[in-house]
Amino acid sequence: MSEIATGPAGEPVFRRATLADVPALVALVESAYRGEASKAGWTTEADLLDGQRTDPQSVTEAVEDADGVVLVAEQGGELVACCQLERRGESAYFGMFSVRPTLQGGGIGRVVLAEAERVAREEWGVRLLEMKVVEQRADLIAWYERRGYRRTGVYSPFPYGDERFGIPRRPDLRFEQLIKELGTV
Template identity: 50%
Template sequence: MTELLIRDAEASDIPALHGLIESAYRGETSRAGWTTEADLLGGQRTDPQELGVIIADPNQFLLTAWDRSGLVACVRVLKLSDEAGYFGMLSVRPTLQASGLGRRMVAAAEAAMAGRFGARRSRIQVFPQRQSLIAWYERLGYAPTGETAPFPYDDLRVGQPLRDDLSFIILEKRLG
């Protein structure tokens, strides 16, 4: 992997962010990588308005990774409480998946939530159908909490469900 610049997203990055996130999660382009949700959801993963809200909110941000070719990865980081942070929307250009870039972005997200928010725990949520992704997070030190969260079927901004059994399992890791 070439040298990366990892920095917070800016409003001017929204078009590139939107394109990257959609390509990593939805449609045929997402099938070039191993993290696609195309068999679970159709439609969009996010929209420019949501990305703008994230960038403007002091309790969350998007970390971006850039190389000479442009934006190659991003991850959303959110403060949940004084003790815990959350990351999601981890997106790596599909042709670069399995290169270690996702692992680097998770490490950057964990460091940022600890440094900026004082978080001592990191939480994520994953579809239980995504066993290979859950196993990847477990290799990074995440463990299921036993908690679940419902899928927001009424919010088409996060996609059009292709199944009626969607939910999330919550995984957590102690930081530091």
């Protein structure tokens, strides 16, 4: 059995997630956003939300979605990042973006985002990538803006009362839609 190698210049190797990846994906997403472990990185939501970020059922549904894909990024055979893409006609939704907290800030996130954009554009022929980000995450929104995403001013409410998405620590959370034109193939 051969170990999955690191790509060029130390970049991660990508593959499609399988059902066997679900436990590791749940652990990665949780570690990137919630609890004490998330504070090792800069994407933590621990000051905004308690509770879970995802669960095995939601990740299983994403992996099995015929209109989507969960991309896994590995280095040295270890899961270091992931994201979800869901095809929505001429656009795609980007979500479940997670990088191991101790590796955040090292460029892996940029590489994962670029791969997601490539898949959406080249494999699906999609021209627009969209996502929702908690409005109060100004640092994260700024990170996306530096990568060509723009704020739309379109907001949706946080699902208060549905603990599958976490337990809010403040009453004013909402999501803002960000979009990026991907151009043509």
